[in-house]
Amino acid sequence: MTVYALHHPDGRWLYCLPDPKQEQSSPLRGATHLATLADGQPMTHLRRDWWATDHQAEQITARYQPAPKTTCWRLTDMTAVSTRFPATLTVEEFNNREGSYGDQYYELYERVCEEQRPIEYVYDGPYMVLEGREPPAPDEPMWVAELPFVLAERPEYLHLFPGHIPGLRALLMARFKTLPHVQHVFDNFQNEPGVYVSLRVPYDPPRTRWQAATGARGQKLKRGHTVPVLASRSLNLPIPYRVTGPDYETALADWKQSIEFWTGIVREASVKACGACDGTGYVADGSETYDRAK
Structure with missing residues (x-):
């Protein structure tokens, strides 16, 4: 080999x-x-x-270290020695009798073994x-090499050939859902390509409004409480499904950079809304305005 x-x-x-x-x-x-x-x-x-x-x-x-070698089988109760149950049986004799009488011989005989010398x-x-x-560790992103089938059977060097790391969009969508103020995350929302992210963020300084309590039949009651007023924002991010590269190491660096970049975009969008400009100071017209080269 x-x-x-x-x-x-x-x-x-x-x-x-x-x-x-x-x-x-x-x-x-x-x-x-x-x-x-x-x-x-x-x-x-x-x-x-x-x-x-x-x-x-x-x-x-x-x-x-090889397993011990069975040399023979020995009767556990020597008072039961008879023609049918001799004191010892060779391996071949035991196998023949075990095949004829089932597990009975396993209950009456014990294996006699000989230790074997280590093998180099x-x-x-x-x-x-x-x-x-x-090659990628189990906790690293997987690598799909672009190789003929016969070569793709060799895990030793797959990561050294061109290919891609799959699952970037799915990973980031799951991560976005854990970020503060993120309300919804959809893939290709309303047939628009990309990852749609909606956010509801508070104002700075905080704004509140009165919200009446609701009765058992759905009617509004005189009592109630104040609730924060939130500004709505949305992004449509052109995140690729996978990261390609000439080899795994190059693609992995781009993978990590992509995660950091797109996560930063959503974190930036979660900042509080400016009360002076009614929240319009934040440009929320989608990620088509973002260029990673800037």
Whole structure:
């Protein structure tokens, strides 16, 4: 199997080491992983198949402890020894009898095991060095690489090819709903492309009005209370559904910048309305006036 390596900007070397237990007819199936070593030095497990070391490795090995080997089966109650139930059974004899008598033999016999020596697996070199950062972590945005199907099956280097990070618009819509004074957030509201955001903000200085209480039959009562007067604002933001880039690292930087930019636009729109100009001092004619290049 091919081993891929990345030289991290912090000086570490990262290696993608597929699990050899997944190989067909692997003698390591059922074995316990003990350690992964780069030139005899322990490596640090990052996530999935990725491991790190402080130098460029010449040889990478992994040590496994096989499960104990069953050598025979022994009768638990020696007073019950008979022709039908001998003191010991070979593995083949036990399997034959267990097949004929069901679970009865599991109740009468115990397994006699022999510990096995650890196995060393060698990842054959040379190791293919890739240029770029490590693959996305589970808590980072996912990457959809634009590659032929046969190449897209290789998770080791998908993030180094052109592609896109999906879900920008959905993420921002969910975030907008948590911001102060945001009333509604809609996608393509009334067939207008973009994200529609409506806000209800208070005045500065505060304004209030009298609101009569409502009776059981819906009639207005003489009693009531004052409520704040709010100004209405709306935005239509041309947020893309995804962020594209020549590789994951470039797109991720643009992704973070986009989140910060669009969140800032909505935060800015949530400022209190100016009482001197009746709230008209805020330009609320939509995000088509915004240009990230400014």
